[in-house]
Amino acid sequence: MHHPQQSNAKQKKIRPDGRSKVTGSLKYLSDLSFPDMLYGKIVRSSYPHARILSINTEKAEALAGVYGVITHEDVPGLNGFGIITPDQPVLCKDKVLYVGDAIAAVAATSIEIAEQAIQLIEVDYETLPVIDDPEKALKEDAPLLGKDGNVLHRAGHKKGDVNKALDESYVILEETYQVPRQMHAYMETEGGVVVPEEDGGISVYIGTQHGFKDRFQLSRILGIEEEKIRIISSPMGGSFGGKDELNIQPYGALLALKTGRPVKIHQTRKESMISGLKRHPMKISVKTGVDQKGNILAYQAKIVADTGAYATLGPAILDFAVEHATGPYIIPNVEVEGVSVYTNNGVSGEFRGFGGNQVTFALEGQMDRIAEKLNLDPVELRRRNIRKATDLGPLGQRIAETDGASNVLESISKSLQIKQQKSKRSETRYTVRGTGIALTMHGGGLGYGRLDPAGGRLSLTEKGKIEIAFGFEEVGQGIIAVIETIVTEELGCSPDDLSILIGDTKYVPSSGSTTASRGTSMVWHAMQRMKEPFKRLILEKAAAILDIPVMQLQLSNGGVIASEGGGTFISYEVIAKSIGDKEKIVVSTNFDFPTTPDEIDSGHFLYAFSGVLAEVEINVLTGNVRVVALDQAVAAGPVVNEMGYVGQIEGGGVMALGYTLMEEAKMVDSKYVTENFDSYLIPGIYDVPYKMNTEKIEKLAKGDPYGPRGVGEIGNVAVAPAIVKAIHDATGHWVSKLPVSSEEIVTAVSQRGKKRWKKVIH
């Protein structure tokens, strides 16, 4: 077997899809056009909560250039979607539950006409009281939003006796943490084209994270067999979880089938903002008990998640949050209770980090506050409580042995020492600086008890290309570079010999979803299973032609060579030509993502770790916080492609920097205040540290057979608490609500009225 311990970090490969993306020449699916194509627009609700009394589409239908108008009456199959429970109506019939609810859609010859048409659709509403906060939703007399009440899901984890342990604690630290509704802010908003086919089926050219799942959901809505639906789903201009669930696909499909013409829908940023998923806002109340020496005795957390109007993956996200609530620490007494609550706010759902970011903010916030209370070095406090390589996972489940937690802690604490020496010296008259660290442990894959299949297919094409096919999607993460690197390395062929096939349900095998940091890991696992049988088939063929024993041959650039050298060579093309139709070389595999052997629902098995170091500079006159350093130590097994790895960590870091300092999809009375990028802010280049360092810890436990862990999420998870600790280090003020408010900081740096500005003069 391959030795995962071996470093591949030299791999600074240029992404195969890099050039076309950077130059803008690449065509995304939302750039496509087809002959006779119509443009679709969707009517979304005017109110966050209302009864629909009537829908009148007559005027819109009469408008010249309009070819189709659809309402709930036009949904032949199930009028609902949702990966877990299909509770979100495709087109609402009698009730709307949030401002993104769709009521009707039109297809017309131009965007302008379609826009005009949707304004001509008259909807009579009876407004209903709005529930804009989970706590309101949980009140006895609250109006009911869900079928079975306002609770979507409860999850919890218990161990030991928390109350007793709290009683016996030397210090009890209590705090409530609040985190905002973050938008994925992918560059390409939801969009693409649906083309009706002659057999009554459709081809869907719309980005998604799981083509086969979309096919399944669409077939249920349209009432046609899955086989008649083809999903072409890559490349996409970013997703980060946001396009995991269906978005505009059902409307494009219904309109294409109704009009018999291709229909393009591409949401504007505002439409995307209003209808799209967001990260779950959560309120997390924690009590932590600790003894005099800094051993954590008890951790009690209550998580309230605002899941918005519909379920999507809300339950799984809450489960993930509960599992990760105590992170990489071994705590004898734990009680975590989570509840995910329906409101009339925007739908919360899948987002890089998947509930981990929220609970890590609370957990690491507690660690730093306790360290202060005990007058203990925060690194030392963590060291005292951190898991050992063979400890069980957070839910008490067996996990793959890993010392990642200690590795990242020790690595990042070294960086911290160096940073601390310089930090204070860079202060100026009106700026102060501070540093902080935070850790996280993040599970890959969907967890125990969840269907989590993977697979792949290797074949030699007629033209002599080695075709590698996966059901994964290119969402901007660089999966193509990963596939190219792993396959060429494992087989010994060159990139030119490869033909990489992804993102089209007609041609690729099902490999499960492109989520949960699983892509890289699953490509590697698939290749471990396929490489030997595939090599053998090719070598046997070559051996027969060359009349040389298989043992003496190997795959190489362009073809098969003799291991000894000596000029023996036969190209893949020649091998392919010599093969008859019946004996095609094809190897495929199907397997499941490795999971814990213990029957613990949602428990993960493979984990990645990160230690984050943040340094901030704070302007005491304005309260403005600038992150001047953001370094991470990451333990996720061997690096497949260095640029891809660093890109994920830095990109994830910057996304989390935005989450910490500025990103919030603000809602007032369940309506968005931030409707575009002029008020919903994401970091610009000036908000990002000049240089970010990523320390790659590739070491795995001895004999670990699981190879590289994914790094798609890990760089995004523990950034907020590190920044908040740095703010505390600089100002003495603890922030517990994100995004950080400059007003809170400026008030905190001095409470001395008119002389507040003077306080900073040393």
Place this chain on the structure above:
Amino acid sequence: MDNGNLVTENATQTLATKVWMPKSIKEAYELKVKYDSNAILIAGGTLIQLQREQGNQLPAHLISLEKIDELKEIHYFRTGSENKVSIGALSSLAMCMNHPIIAKEYPIMVEAIKGIASPSIRNRATIGGNVRYGIGDIIPALLSLDAKVTWFDGRKYNTNELSTFLEVMKKDKNIILTQIDIPTKWNGLEPITFYKKVGRRQAFIPSIVTVSLICSIDLRKKITAVRIAAGGGGTTPKRLVACENKLQDLVITEALLEDVYDLILEEYKPTGDPFATESYRKSVLANLIVAELEQLIS
């Protein structure tokens, strides 16, 4: 749930927009009066585009000023005692920023323009459009520089204080801003200048607080002249006249600064929004101004 109220969504019609390209100021004005509230003037179009994106529908007529070349010129006048730079209202922000005389004489203008939007927008956005915006970031800088502006009202060209124009334009929507004059050699002195824009991120961001300060002090740290103007967000930029008066001819001391701090909180009346409260805006402005003055004495 039964006491819900009934609402009907009104269907609105999308209008087709016609673009006019007059070649003279007079012609532009006549078109504007003719179509009145069904028309707007358009210069670089960057603000109009932003507002359209926010849901403001374009009117039936757009009257573009782009073909009126005289509005794009920048001149330097040296007439003995009165030196000034005249900037045509249609000059792009990038043009202003890169103009050698402006760069040399008014670093504060360069500073202010650099903080507006992004390079590509500054290539299209005009200084006139920024002033006409009413809350543009260039306005505090121009107020502190004692700029005068000229506008055409159909009968004649009027030249007056910028603050006067900001009032007039609210009442007469048809006037055309033609020129902005900035005197050089501010009061005959080499002034100390300070400009700062504070937003919710480091760059490419609407302002929460914008302040422009110009002053001169003598060797005894006495303030011989001072202009302070502030704006930000939806607040109409204004000079802080009470503060200026308080500071005029006084030696900067700790005690004076404390009084000035209070005076700023009193005099500056910002409007808040969901992202920054009034009180935050006030304290940031007071902090910035007082810290700046404080640095002059220590």
